[in-house]
Amino acid sequence: MTAIRVLTVDDEPLARERVSTFVRETEGLELVGEGNNGIEALDLIARLEPDLIFIDVEMPELSGFGVIAALEDTRVPAVVFITAFERYALKAFEVGAVDYLQKPVTRQRFAAAVTRAKERLGRRSADYWQALVASAALADRARGVRTRFVVRRANTHHIVPADQVDWMDVADNYLCLHVGAKTHLWRGTMKQAEEELDRDRFVRIHRSLIVAVDRILTVRTHESGGHVIELKGGVKLRSSRQYADRVRALLR
Amino acid sequence: MTSASQYLSRKHRPSWLYPTLLWGGIVVVAIAIGLYATPPEIPRRPGMGRALPRVPGPAPNFPTLLALLGVGSVVWYAAAVALPLLVLGARRLDVDRHGRARTIAIATVVVLALIAITSAIQYVSVYGDAPAHPGLSAYLPQALRQNLLPWIAVAGIVTAIEARRRALHAALDRERLRAKVAEQRLIALTGQLHPHFLFNTLQGISTLIHRDPEAADEMLAKLSDLLRDLLRHREHVLVPLGDELRYARTYLEIAQLRFADRLQFEIDVAPALDQASVPLFILQPLVENALAHGIGGRTRGGRVVVKACREGERLRLQVSDDGAGLTNSVTLREGIGLSNTRERLRASFGDDHRFSLDGGADGGAVARIDIPFRLHETPAGSA
Numbered sequence: 003m004t005a006i007r008v009l010t011v012d013d014e015p016l017a018r019e020r021v022s023t024f025v026r027e028t029e030g031l032e033l034v035g036e037g038n039n040g041i042e043a044l045d046l047i048a049r050l051e052p053d054l055i056f057i058d059v060e061m062p063e064l065s066g067f068g069v070i071a072a073l074e075d076t077r078v079p080a081v082v083f084i085t086a087f088e089r090y091a092l093k094a095f096e097v098g099a100v101d102y103l104q105k106p107v108t109r110q111r112f113a114a115a116v117t118r119a120k121e122r123l124g125r126r127s128a129d130y131w132q133a134l135v136a137s138a139a140l141a142d143r144a145r146g147v148r149t150r151f152v153v154r155r156a157n158t159h160h161i162v163p164a165d166q167v168d169w170m171d172v173a174d175n176y177l178c179l180h181v182g183a184k185t186h187l188w189r190g191t192m193k194q195a196e197e198e199l200d201r202d203r204f205v206r207i208h209r210s211l212i213v214a215v216d217r218i219l220t221v222r223t224h225e226s227g228g229h230v231i232e233l234k235g236g237v238k239l240r241s242s243r244q245y246a247d248r249v250r251a252l253l254r
Numbered sequence: 255m256t257s258a259s260q261y262l263s264r265k266h267r268p269s270w271l272y273p274t275l276l277w278g279g280i281v282v283v284a285i286a287i288g289l290y291a292t293p294p295e296i297p298r299r300p301g302m303g304r305a306l307p308r309v310p311g312p313a314p315n316f317p318t319l320l321a322l323l324g325v326g327s328v329v330w331y332a333a334a335v336a337l338p339l340l341v342l343g344a345r346r347l348d349v350d351r352h353g354r355a356r357t358i359a360i361a362t363v364v365v366l367a368l369i370a371i372t373s374a375i376q377y378v379s380v381y382g383d384a385p386a387h388p389g390l391s392a393y394l395p396q397a398l399r400q401n402l403l404p405w406i407a408v409a410g411i412v413t414a415i416e417a418r419r420r421a422l423h424a425a426l427d428r429e430r431l432r433a434k435v436a437e438q439r440l441i442a443l444t445g446q447l448h449p450h451f452l453f454n455t456l457q458g459i460s461t462l463i464h465r466d467p468e469a470a471d472e473m474l475a476k477l478s479d480l481l482r483d484l485l486r487h488r489e490h491v492l493v494p495l496g497d498e499l500r501y502a503r504t505y506l507e508i509a510q511l512r513f514a515d516r517l518q519f520e521i522d523v524a525p526a527l528d529q530a531s532v533p534l535f536i537l538q539p540l541v542e543n544a545l546a547h548g549i550g551g552r553t554r555g556g557r558v559v560v561k562a563c564r565e566g567e568r569l570r571l572q573v574s575d576d577g578a579g580l581t582n583s584v585t586l587r588e589g590i591g592l593s594n595t596r597e598r599l600r601a602s603f604g605d606d607h608r609f610s611l612d613g614g615a616d617g618g619a620v621a622r623i624d625i626p627f628r629l630h631e632t633p634a635g636s637a
Binding site: 014015016017019020023060062086087104105106107 | 448449450451452453454456457458459460461462464465511512513514516546547
């Protein structure tokens with residue numbers, strides 16, 4: 003049997019070292035990489051395709067939940083969350099995660115998590131990764147409104163801060179995030195974006211359009227019952243009649 | 255148990271019930287006194303010079319109705335009616351704001367005006383239809399006899415009610431203040447040592463025990479210092495700046511160990527400022543914020559600088575980092591810790607403070623606090 007390939011992620015080297023040491027000392031596990039933050043973790047997962055990751059929940063910018071929620075491939079690793087003190091959503095990640103460990107991590111607890119991970123890896127399915135990604139997204143949302151998007155180009159990941167996005171529209175399974183002259187592709191739906199973004203800052207004006215409120219320059223009524231919205235960069239967008247109420251609410 | 259008595263059980267008793275009952279009682283008493291004290295006809299007063307006319311006629315008019323109800327005691331009705339208004343008026347009269355002399359003057363003027371008004375009503379109701387009227391100087395002694403005492407009594411009642419209300423309010427305010435102080439202290443303490451910090455430090459120690467026992471020892475000692483300071487200051491709201499800085503230094507030293515070599519810090523404060531008085535743990539959330547956003551998650555290192563200086567009567571505190579700065583919104587960076595800071599500064603200094611979080615000149619962010627400079631007074635009895 004080949005060794006289980008393990009990735010460890012924590013923004014604090016000293017904290018990560020403890021888990022990495024346990025991995026090295028455990029027979030049947032192979033430490034293939036260590037990540038310093040959420041974005042690095044996504045890059046490493048894409049490049050190294052680990053079987054199992056131990057990931058800290060409380061990291062700045064992109065949390066452990068955020069990392070898992072941003073995974074796109076069907077080949078999602080088994081996940082053990084590590085937390086100093088999780089007050090948000092233990093339940094949410096219990097749905098999909100193999101286990102969670104509390105700091106300081108003890109050898110016994112680590113061994114138990116590895117045993118559970120081995121079991122889980124033996125009967126991994128597509129349902130498993132879907133449930134995991136969905137519950138991680140849910141847990142990440144419990145930490146507050148969405149303030150960033152994680153976008154992927156080849157095997158590197160980037161953070162697009164939500165407040166840099168001017169407007170967004172739909173392209174197949176992705177949303178196009180328009181940031182100035184640039185466009186980023188984010189895997190997600192309009193409904194999801196609308197639910198997760200700060201409602202005071204973003205407004206949905208069409209089945210397939212969301213705009214940042216503070217980028218709006220003018221709003222004109224259109225004969226169709228919708229509105230024509232001009233943004234500061236000169237982009238003109240047509241809102242549909244179904245969303246006219248929300249546009250009118252902006253004008254109040 | 256009837257539903258009415260249930261309605262009036264302690265829980266449901268409305269706030270207007272007692273004042274209304276009291277007022278109703280006073281009105282009833284006033285009418286009783288009026289009916290009892292009024293002779294069947296308007297009396298002739300010795301020394302009034304002229305004989306008072308008997309109320310005439312078969313058709314009762316307004317003055318006769320008044321006379322039947324006891325016109326001589328019109329002042330009692332007036333007093334009963336005016337009482338709640340006077341109580342409300344007294345509530346607005348603030349001795350502290352208007353001054354004692356002015357308050358007494360206002361009260362005197364009001365009482366005199368009321369005497370004049372009821373005397374005038376009496377005069378009109380008694381002599382309105384009569385062919386002959388006594389002169390002002392002749393009527394004055396009678397007016398004073400009938401009107402002075404009731405109004406003085408009313409003034410006394412109003413004063414007593416108001417004094418009791420103020421005493422109750424003062425007690426309530428004191429209680430609120432005490433609760434507020436306790437709450438501030440709790441916010442200060444709970445904000446201080448995040449579980450995240452504590453357990454990451456413990457994890458760090460457990461790592462070091464195996465690799466570098468000396469370093470583990472050091473980290474454990476520092477964590478002990480931190481906890482000791484935390485426990486020592488449980489009882490305080492204001493502490494010397496020196497204590498705050500010591501806490502911040504220990505905190506940053508622990509963080510330095512946790513982040514390996516990625517963190518540098520500097521505390522630049524003249525020793526003379528150690529005795530300046532500051533709210534307990536006012537720096538801590540700023541340091542923590544700088545740490546989280548300035549260093550956390552970055553592969554290359556970061557730097558946190560704590561500064562304090564005195565400018566005239568102001569104390570300026572500043573915590574800066576060279577981290578990701580404010581490319582994202584300020585609200586994103588302003589976590590719960592910082593809104594607590596704002597609230598606590600307001601509780602300690604009212605509007606006499608400033609607190610800001612801005613982008614630094616070379617990236618990163620700068621948090622600034624500007625508060626009045628005061629020397630810390632060591633509480634009596636403590637060493």
